[in-house]
Amino acid sequence: xxxxxxxxxxxxxxxxIRKLVEQGKPVRAMVRHPEKxxxxxxxxxxxxxxxxxxxxxxxxxxxxxxxxxxxxxxxxISMEKGGATxxxxxxxxxxxxxxxxREAGVPRFINVSQNGADSSLPYRFLASKGRAQxxxxxxxxxxxxxxxxxxxxxxxxFFNTFARLLRLTPIVFPLIGGGKAEFxxxxxxxxxxxxxxxxxDNKTIGQELALGGPEVLTLGAIERRIIKTLxxxxxxxxxxxxxxxxxxxxxxxxxxxxxxSTSLLDLxxxxxxxxxxxxxxxxxxxxIPFAGKHITYLREASAGQALxxxxxxxxxx
Numbered sequence: 001x002x003x004x005x006x007x008x009x010x011x012x013x014x015x016x017i018r019k020l021v022e023q024g025k026p027v028r029a030m031v032r033h034p035e036k037x038x039x040x041x042x043x044x045x046x047x048x049x050x051x052x053x054x055x056x057x058x059x060x061x062x063x064x065x066x067x068x069x070x071x072x073x074x075x076x077i078s079m080e081k082g083g084a085t086x087x088x089x090x091x092x093x094x095x096x097x098x099x100x101x102r103e104a105g106v107p108r109f110i111n112v113s114q115n116g117a118d119s120s121l122p123y124r125f126l127a128s129k130g131r132a133q134x135x136x137x138x139x140x141x142x143x144x145x146x147x148x149x150x151x152x153x154x155x156x157x158f159f160n161t162f163a164r165l166l167r168l169t170p171i172v173f174p175l176i177g178g179g180k181a182e183f184x185x186x187x188x189x190x191x192x193x194x195x196x197x198x199x200x201d202n203k204t205i206g207q208e209l210a211l212g213g214p215e216v217l218t219l220g221a222i223e224r225r226i227i228k229t230l231x232x233x234x235x236x237x238x239x240x241x242x243x244x245x246x247x248x249x250x251x252x253x254x255x256x257x258x259x260x261s262t263s264l265l266d267l268x269x270x271x272x273x274x275x276x277x278x279x280x281x282x283x284x285x286x287x288i289p290f291a292g293k294h295i296t297y298l299r300e301a302s303a304g305q306a307l308x309x310x311x312x313x314x315x316x317x
Contacts, residue, residue, distance in 0.1 A: 153188030179220025212274030
């Protein structure tokens with residue numbers, strides 16, 4: 001039976017869809033923006049069903065769940081833009097999707113959560129994702145949650161943002177927060193593989209699976225690897241979060257595609273590492289490293305792309 005993927009045109013969603021298509025599985029992609037779906041799913045559109053739906057439209061999405069055997073829920077926002085809030089999209093949106101799945105009798109549910117998500121935290125993004133997962137876990141669905149660290153891949157926003165900013169900033173580049181924040185970057189291809197395997201592995205039911213790459217990297221190390229990949233050089237100057245906050249506040253209020261927000265700056269205080277890595281311990285995979293040929297996609301970032309993204313907010317890859 002059909003697998004419904006919410007956020008089908010998103011970074012995680014479209015990569016999951018490609019993996020499922022590769023496996024010959026029937027897929028229904030629920031997308032909010034058809035033009036974005038055409039850009040990212042055009043070459044597999046003949047193999048899938050694309051439907052328009054917004055997770056905040058509780059009643060409008062219900063019909064899309066009929067006849068499905070599983071749901072992969074990928075919709076979330078990391079930055080609040082255009083009036084959309086973490087509570088409305090990440091939390092209430094998940095409630096709407098879960099309730100629609102249950103009403104349609106869909107048994108299997110994969111929730112793409114977030115490493116570090118916790119409803120008790122003072123950080124609204126992580127709290128919203130934590131509350132959403134608590135709602136999923138309290139249901140009678142056969143659920144699995146994946147909790148990835150920072151995801152890298154050709155369409156990512158986090159790492160591509162650094163590459164784009166580097167194209168616009170000669171000589172000097174900020175070492176954000178002193179570069180001390182820790183991450184365990186995980187490849188989008190590994191995340192998609194883990195989700196696809198979870199659908200067929202009943203042992204993952206009722207499990208929250210943290211996903212990370214093979215190594216822990218400080219933000220400083222990540223910046224240096226991106227600089228090396230772009231075959232350029234910069235003087236890295238420590239930039240305390242307190243000094244960056246007013247600048248970032250102006251950017252997020254002025255730029256439609258601001259690369260950062262004050263809420264994301266707050267997250268640098270939370271280690272984004274994965275001590276119990278399900279990619280290795282559950283799926284017996286060798287995670288792809290954030291290094292070498294795996295991050296050469298960052299070279300595609302250009303000054304023109306950066307300006308287009310920052311001043312219009314349009315999807316550029």
